Amino acid sequence: MKYKITAPKSPIYTSIKLPASKSISNRALILKALSNSPFPIENLSDCDDTKVMLEVFNSKTNTFDIGAAGTSMRFLTAYLSKIPGEWxxxxxxxxxxxxxxxxxxxxxxxxxxxxxxxxxxxPPLKIRGSALDGGDIFLSGGISSQFISALLMIAPTMEKGLTLHLEGDVISIPYIKLTLRMMEKFGVKCDWVDNVIKIFPNEYKPIPYLVESDWSAASYWYSIAALSNDAKIELKGLFQESGQGDSKVAELFQDLGVETEFKEDGVILTKTDRIAKKLFHNFINEPDLAQTFVVVCCMMGVPFLFTGLQTLKIKETDRIEALKAEMKKLGYVITDSHNSILEWDGERCEPEQTPVIATYEDHRMAMAFAPAALKLDNLTIAEPMVVTKSYPYFWEDLSKAGFSVDK
Structure with a gap:
């Protein structure tokens, strides 16, 4: 399947209700289960990853296929390890x-x-669930924050609690802080001093929980605002005091001509004339924004040097190689180094006449590239329904904003 995306000719004035945060939804489901909470989770994400989590919790079997849901694989592996039975x-x-x-x-x-x-x-894994001893453990701070969050959430249920020593530089700190912040709302506090996180044995308290909209999803609308000639876009459900690391997008896009006005129920994006000559950023704390910024910077002719991208190699695809390959189709030569740096110095090559963007089973490839249609006659996205992983109605929202999405 392919979608041909054509940009609107008129200014983009629209109001969008963003999907709920996948990261928050999946953590909330684990914490709800650990607290035996009877309360609902409001505004729960309807993306594939969260549906998979719900299916596991509602399943009568002991075998679970979570598809491409990386967060679910990590969180459920830890959760099931303490649930009696064989999984x-x-x-x-x-x-x-x-x-x-x-x-x-x-x-x-x-x-x-x-x-x-x-x-x-x-994977696949065979898990014999039982009570966990807990205690001290030493891990590299450079591992995926999802591994760390998976351990932290089950830590209070361990007989000795957990003392987690993170060695070296810690990446994706906002995601760890998000986990600890949510755990505290469910009644469990922790001590984090230097690179040591200590959680004592404790019981979670059941509470009702409201999930914030997804700042990662918001990044694609920031991109649309930046690449348009004129735009005013309202995004519903975002909080100014957000625990999501990707809320950094509001600050970063100021250098690409997008101003953010915070309202009680979301934000309003408007187009400005402020454009950086070159963009430098370390994405160590918000790696999921990297694809958005690579595409929008190239489309705007803004050279960049992006560091802190080491986790991109082990995402849904090798995002570093995928970005290089697909941007080359559009005529941009991006270089990488040290498995963690992407750079574009303005070098161009001959673009393909009718480029088809491959998505590599990666939802963020589809959504990061779609706004590029604003600078091209049109753009074709292959396997576009990968967006259901985090933003199931992305294409419908694009159509609502005036884009033509031809199937």
């Missing part, structure tokens, strides 16, 4: 290529019983 968790072909050994080895050290069913270090 099997697997996923898509790509999921079975994404390493999970760091989390599994940490859990086994803390008293879990997890083994690999196919390739060492990768």
């Amino acid at each position: 099997i968790i697997t996923g898509s072909e790509r999921m079975q290529q994404r390493p999970i050994n760091t989390l599994v080895e940490a859990l086994n050290t803390l008293g879990a019983h997890i083994e690999y069913l196919k390739n060492q270090g990768f």
